[in-house]
Amino acid sequence: MPINHFAKGVKTVPTTDSSRVLAPPAPPGWDERAPELPDFLLTSPVWTDELVHESGIPVVDVPFLTVGGGMGSFAMIDCLRIAGVPTNQMKVLTNLRHPWENYAYLTGVSQLPPHYRIRSDASSMPDNIWGFPSYAVRRAFRSRSPRGFIAPLWNVLTENVFTDYWTPLAGEVFDGMRREADRVGYWDCVAHGQARMVRRRAGGGYFTVFTTQGAHKQRVVYRSGYVHLAVGYPSIRFLPDMQDYRARHGSGHRFVNAYEPHEQVYTDLVARPGTVVVRGGGIAASAIIHRLLNDREQHGAATRIVHLLRTYVDGPHGPSRFMRRRGRLGWAHQGFNWPKAAWGGQLKVRLEKLEGEDRRQLWELMAGSTTPYRRGWQRQLAQARRDGVYTAVGGVIDRVDRAEDDRLAIVYRDNATGTPRTLAADFVVDATGLIGDLRSHRLLHDLVEVSGAARNLWGRLDVSPGFEVRSLRNGAGRLFAAGAVTEGAYYAPADSLLGLQYAALRVTDQLAELGFCHRIGSGRSIAQWCRRMRGVAP
């Protein structure tokens, strides 16, 4: 008899509202207030049961643990539930209220709020491992008009030929995840708090130190056979020029990062005319320029935009006729973060077979800041170019200073001539991205420095094609990693929605071989898909 979770009203959380997200999730650093771990634990890369017992910290046994609690952990739990693992066998250690909280925050502040289209295709569905029926089909069947029914289906049929890629709204993705989390009982697995470190256990498996959230902060050690790390991007990228500016001038009001709250930039530019320098050629830069141009059109802002690109792309580029990406007027154009075949086509197959320097070469050929070609954006940009309010320049910032009139004086080096030029602006918005440096994350730093996790050519965690941190395999225990911390691995789009699901599937396959869950073969896949369509628990 299937259990209908919806009818029984299990734990659920409200979906993210569509207002602009302004505060980062979970204040960092409160774990500092918990009593320090004893030295004999801190310095030892391998812990025995006796050692942990001696420390007096309570031990909780759970076979499978995922650290992070974002999209990566969600995909993992979802996949394992489909593979038949009960919720009491798994734990999610997280400081997030719901899996999409950090994602919603980062996309929200970088101007892709829940009612905007994200850069993801119709069948990359964190709430549906099969990607069928896709978001486009879902939207078609929810529509109440014939036009609303046909439009998304026509778009996916003709995408990348006659039309741009169909993409879901951020809010659609979050809503779907909330429903799936309810269905699979995700919330029952969650423990709120801060995971501090993962250490190997003598005899196999791992210990994970965790401080619970709430008024009573309690330290707990989880003992588990399998640990999955999906902690996301360790930090925002603050380039040296920005760090230098902030060290000298204190305030970060005029020189902001796209991934930190910077609504004051837009408010100020609507109130008075100004110039803003946007740095970066990716989706965040596109979204910010789109917002600035929308403010011009809708709120009468008199903003001038100087778009500074380290690599100014003036046409199709690539080493051969068979590897040429389109681009023009500064931008490199590509539907998604990676060429589409990097997720599951010939580029994925090729990358998986390459090692070392060869892998780095293919990786670098496919990487780079790109933005999707969307007709609406192109029209808006073309109009802004004609009006003289948007200029794209190839160059690199040398230095940013505060001018006497409280504005910014920017010295940048022109790509074409290499000569330094100066530019006066009211704001600089840095949209060069997030950073996967392991040293910026306490747990990962500990994993590398104390436990000795191997790093790859990129300095990130070295993982197998199945996302296992091979260097820390411990007896029957397995340590896995997913997402941005595996950059440079055998799978390029590891930090995308579909990439996280791919990683979850690969991990599930290995756990099935170890006897922890069932393999998702055709029979189970079809049966579980039917259960999902009926909205009943796996």
Added chain:
Amino acid sequence: MTPTLLGRWQSRLFVLATAGLLWTLLVTPLLPVGFATVSETYASTFAAIGLTAGVGVLLWEPVYQFLQQFRWEKDWPAMFTLLEGIPEGALVFFLLRDVLGFDVRLVPFLIHFGTTWLVVFLCLHGPLRVVSVRWRFRGGRLL
């Protein structure tokens, strides 16, 4: 879709051998073939499916895969798969009529081939992922 050549072959053969054959079984007796017997009609519709599989594997898929190399994304948009049906259908029709000597008529052939193509197209863009959850990560390979 982002197929590899091996994935293209396997997907084509699998879908034609399952949904394609099933659909052919169902639709053949309903085709407007005049006085032709049911067995004659089945012979020509099954031959059409067999030719679509054979010519596809030997000729069309390698051609598509070559053309795909000119695309940066190394993808094969849904529209392409749908439009492939036109040259493929034309070639199968002429092979059936002029080489193998089947007495095929244009209208029933168009109905059978067109609807089968549509069924195959729909299976490739969704249901196949339910049969094999790894299919889309393996360039369309099932094995």
